[in-house]
Amino acid sequence: xSRRDDERTPxxxxxxxxxxxxxxxxxxxxxxxxxxxxTGNAIPMRAVLxxxxxxALARDAxxxxxxxxxxxxxxxxLPTLRVASNAPDRATYLRRPDLGRMLxxxxxxxxxxxxxxxxxxxxxxxxxxxxxxxHAAALVHACAAALAGFRLAPVVVxxxxxxxxxxxxxxxxxxxxxxxxxxxxxxxxVSDSLGIYLTYDPRPGRQDSERNCISNxxxxxxxxxxxxxxxxxxxxxxxxxxxxxxxxxxDDMPAALGxxxxxxxxxxx
Amino acid sequence: MARxxxxxxxxxxxxxxxxxxxxxxxxxKSGDGLAGLAAGSAKVRMAARxxxxxxxxxxxxxxxxxxYEDDEVTRLIVDTHDxxxxxxxxxxxxxxxxxxxxxxxADAAALAALAPGLTPEMVAAVxxxxxxxxxxxVARKCRVVTxxxxxxxxxxxxxxxxxxxxxxxxxxxxxxSTLDGxxxxxxxxxxxxxxxxxxxxxxxxxMDMLDTLRQEYRIPTQTCVLTHVTNCIExxxxxxxxxxxFQSVAGTQAANVGFGVDLAVLREAHDAARTLDRGTVxxxxxxxxxxxxxxxxxGTHHGVDQQTVETRAYAVARAFAPLLVNTVVGFIGPExxxxxxxxxxxGLEDHFCGKLLGLPMGCDVCYTNHAEADQDxxxxxxxxxxxxGCTFLIAVPGSDDVMLNYQSLSFHDILYLRSLLGVRPAPExxxxxxxxxxxxxxxxxxxxxxxxxxxxxxxxxxx
Numbered sequence: 001x002s003r004r005d006d007e008r009t010p011x012x013x014x015x016x017x018x019x020x021x022x023x024x025x026x027x028x029x030x031x032x033x034x035x036x037x038x039t040g041n042a043i044p045m046r047a048v049l050x051x052x053x054x055x056a057l058a059r060d061a062x063x064x065x066x067x068x069x070x071x072x073x074x075x076x077x078l079p080t081l082r083v084a085s086n087a088p089d090r091a092t093y094l095r096r097p098d099l100g101r102m103l104x105x106x107x108x109x110x111x112x113x114x115x116x117x118x119x120x121x122x123x124x125x126x127x128x129x130x131x132x133x134x135h136a137a138a139l140v141h142a143c144a145a146a147l148a149g150f151r152l153a154p155v156v157v158x159x160x161x162x163x164x165x166x167x168x169x170x171x172x173x174x175x176x177x178x179x180x181x182x183x184x185x186x187x188x189x190v191s192d193s194l195g196i197y198l199t200y201d202p203r204p205g206r207q208d209s210e211r212n213c214i215s216n217x218x219x220x221x222x223x224x225x226x227x228x229x230x231x232x233x234x235x236x237x238x239x240x241x242x243x244x245x246x247x248x249x250x251d252d253m254p255a256a257l258g259x260x261x262x263x264x265x266x267x268x269x
Numbered sequence: 270m271a272r273x274x275x276x277x278x279x280x281x282x283x284x285x286x287x288x289x290x291x292x293x294x295x296x297x298k299s300g301d302g303l304a305g306l307a308a309g310s311a312k313v314r315m316a317a318r319x320x321x322x323x324x325x326x327x328x329x330x331x332x333x334x335x336x337y338e339d340d341e342v343t344r345l346i347v348d349t350h351d352x353x354x355x356x357x358x359x360x361x362x363x364x365x366x367x368x369x370x371x372x373x374x375a376d377a378a379a380l381a382a383l384a385p386g387l388t389p390e391m392v393a394a395v396x397x398x399x400x401x402x403x404x405x406x407v408a409r410k411c412r413v414v415t416x417x418x419x420x421x422x423x424x425x426x427x428x429x430x431x432x433x434x435x436x437x438x439x440x441x442x443x444x445x446s447t448l449d450g451x452x453x454x455x456x457x458x459x460x461x462x463x464x465x466x467x468x469x470x471x472x473x474x475x476m477d478m479l480d481t482l483r484q485e486y487r488i489p490t491q492t493c494v495l496t497h498v499t500n501c502i503e504x505x506x507x508x509x510x511x512x513x514x515f516q517s518v519a520g521t522q523a524a525n526v527g528f529g530v531d532l533a534v535l536r537e538a539h540d541a542a543r544t545l546d547r548g549t550v551x552x553x554x555x556x557x558x559x560x561x562x563x564x565x566x567x568g569t570h571h572g573v574d575q576q577t578v579e580t581r582a583y584a585v586a587r588a589f590a591p592l593l594v595n596t597v598v599g600f601i602g603p604e605x606x607x608x609x610x611x612x613x614x615x616g617l618e619d620h621f622c623g624k625l626l627g628l629p630m631g632c633d634v635c636y637t638n639h640a641e642a643d644q645d646x647x648x649x650x651x652x653x654x655x656x657x658g659c660t661f662l663i664a665v666p667g668s669d670d671v672m673l674n675y676q677s678l679s680f681h682d683i684l685y686l687r688s689l690l691g692v693r694p695a696p697e698x699x700x701x702x703x704x705x706x707x708x709x710x711x712x713x714x715x716x717x718x719x720x721x722x723x724x725x726x727x728x729x730x731x732x
Contacts, residue, residue, distance in 0.1 A: 026445040026723065029444075034445055055643065188638075188671075188674070
C-alpha cells in the first residue's frame with residue numbers, strides 16, 4: 001500500500017488557521033474527528049473524502065490476499081510451513097468463523113515428519129492481510145530472538161485463518177506453547193495492526209479465556225515489534241514455567257521491562 | 270415427527286418444533302446460517318411463513334422455545350405475562366395479528382394497553398411476516414415515554430446519545446468531543462462513554478468529569494459510563510455520581526451469564542439507582558444495550574434464531590423500567606449480519622419489536638469494517654428509523670468511533686434528520702440549547718457555550 005504524497009495528519013485540515021481556530025488546539029486532545037465544520041447540515045467535501053479514503057484502506061486490509069511467498073521470503077532464514085484454513089475464500093471466511101479456526105484437510109500433510117518443538121509461531125492473515133504483509137516478518141524475527149533458548153518449530157504461515165487455527169497447528173507440531181500472530185480488525189485510524197495470542201498446551205477447543213493477548217502492534221502510535229516481543233518473551237517464560245496461560249497468568253511484568261509508549265492491552269480474552 | 274406443517278404448491282413441508290419454524294420463517298441472516306438454523310431454500314422460508322401466519326398467537330404461551338425449567342428469562346416471560354392485556358388479540362393467528370397491527374384499530378392507546386400481554390416470541394413471530402414498511406408503520410404508532418432529566422419518546426421528537434469515546438479515556442479529549450456534540454444539539458438521551466479500561470477507579474474519574482460538566486453548564490441530560498453493572502453497584506456504594514446504570518443484556522439466562530449478569534444483580538442495581546433519586550422529571554434509571562448474534566456468539570442460543578433470541582432480551586430490559594434501550598445492530602459483525610441489507614432489516618425489526626413490547630427503543634446505526642456495508646447503508650437506516658419514530662440514535666464525531674473502531678452516525682447526520690423530518694430534541698434539552706445560543710445546531714459562530722467551554726478546556730480547568 002503506497003502512501004499518498006499529500007497525506008494529511010488528522011490535525012492538518014485545510015482552511016483552519018491555528019491562530020484563530022480554537023479547535024486546532026482541541027484537536028490535539030483526541031484523534032476523534034471533531035470540529036469538522038459543516039456545509040448546510042452536511043460534512044464538508046474534504047472531510048467526507050478523507051473518511052471514505054480511510055474506510056477504503058480498512059476495506060482493502062480486510063479483503064486483500066496475503067502473498068505467502070513474499071512473507072516466507074521475508075521470514076528467511078527461519079524455516080516455514082504454508083497451510084490454509086477450511087474457509088475456501090474471503091466471503092466464506094467472513095461468514096463462517098468456525099471454518100477459519102480449522103486447518104484444511106489438505107494442509108495436514110505439511111506437518112508430517114517435523115521434529116517436536118517447544119514453541120510454535122503461527123502467522124495468519126486474520127482480518128488484516130495488509131498488516132500481516134507489512135509487519136509480520138519483522139515481528140516474527142523479533143519474537144524468535146526474544147524466545148531464544150526455546151526449541152522453535154518452523155514458522156507456520158496460514159491463509160484465511162482465525163486465532164484458534166494456531167491451536168490445531170501447534171498441537172500437530174507437538175508444541176507446549178502457541179504464539180499466534182494475526183491481523184487485527186482494521187479501524188479507520190489504523191488498518192495494519194497486529195495482535196499476538198499466547199496459548200499454553202494448545203489444542204482444538206481452547207477458550208479465549210485460556211489465552212493472553214498483546215494487541216495494538218503497529219508503527220502508527222502502537223506497540224513496536226521490539227516492545228511486543230519483549231512482552232511476549234516475558235509471558236512465554238512465565239507460561240512455560242507455570243504451565244498455564246489466560247486469566248491465570250496476569251500481566252505483572254516488571255515495569256522496567258515494560259513499554260513506555262502505545263496503549264498495550266494485555267487481557268485474558 | 271414434525272409438529273408444524275404447511276402444504277405449498279402440492280408439496281408438504283414439516284417443521285420439527287416451534288424454534289425450527291421461527292428460524293425458517295426469518296429474513297435471511299448470516300448468523301442463522303452460521304448456527305445451521307436458516308431455511309434451506311427460499312421456498313422453505315415461504316412455507317414456514319405460511320405455516321406461521323396460520324399459527325394461533327396462544328401457541329406461544331404453551332410451546333416455549335427455551336424450557337421454563339432451564340432458563341430464568343423464560344420464567345420471567347411466562348410469570349409476568351398479563352392475560353387480561355392479551356385478551357383483545359388472544360383469538361388471532363400470527364397472520365391475523367399482523368393485519369390487526371396495521372389496521373386503524375391498533376392506535377397508540379390500544380398498542381400501549383396490549384404491550385404487557387405480548388411475549389417476545391409473539392412479537393418476533395409477527396415481525397417475520399412483516400415487510401420493512403410494516404415494521405416502520407406500526408412502530409411509529411407506538412408511544413413509549415420515559416424520563417429522567419429529559420422526557421423522551423414524545424411525538425415528533427428524536428433524542429440522541431452523545432458518545433465521546435477516547436482510545437485511552439483521556440478526560441480532556443472526551444470533553445472536547447462532548448463540546449463538539451453539544452454544539453450540534455446532540456446529547457439529550459444521554460452523554461455516554463464506553464470506557465477503554467473497564468475498572469472502577471477509571472469509571473469514577475470519567476463519571477466525576479461528566480457530572481462536573483453537566484452541573485457547571487446546567488445541561489438537562491443524564492450521563493453514563495458504560496461499565497459493567499457490578500462495577501456500577503460498587504461505584505454507587507462509594508457515592509460517585511451515577512445517573513444511569515448500564516448493562517448489555519441478552520435473551521437467555523446462559524447468554525446473560527456470559528455477560529456476567531443475572532436478573533438478581535440487575536434487580537439489585539435497579540433498586541440502588543432508584544434510591545439515589547437523581548432524576549428531575551422522571552426516575553427511569555436503567556440503560557440497556559442488545560444486539561442480534563450475541564447469544565450465538567457465546568453458544569447460548571438454545572437453537573433459537575438470532576432475531577427471536579434478541580427479542581427475548583427485551584423482556585429482560587422491560588422488567589427494569591429503563592430510560593433507554595438500544596440495539597447495536599451492525600456492531601456484532603458480518604458473521605451475524607452480513608451486509609447493509611441484513612443490517613437495515615435487523616435494525617427495523619429490533620426497533621419494532623422493542624416498541625411493541627413497550628420499550629423506549631433506540632439504535633446504534635453502525636457497521637464494522639469487515640461487514641459489506643458503508644455510510645450509504647447507514648444513511649438509509651437512520652432515515653427509516655427516524656421515520657419509524659425511533660426514540661434515540663447514537664452519534665460520534667465524524668461517524669468514527671476512535672476507541673471501539675467502528676462507524677456510527679455523525680453529529681451532522683442528526684442535523685440532517687432534524688431538517689428532513691422535523692424531529693426535535695427532548696423539550697428540556699431544546700430549551701437549554703436555545704438558552705445557550707446553540708440554534709440550528711453546529712453553530713460555528715462561537716456560541717456563549719463554545720467560548721466558555723473552549724477557554725476552560727484550553728486552561729485545563731475542565732477535566
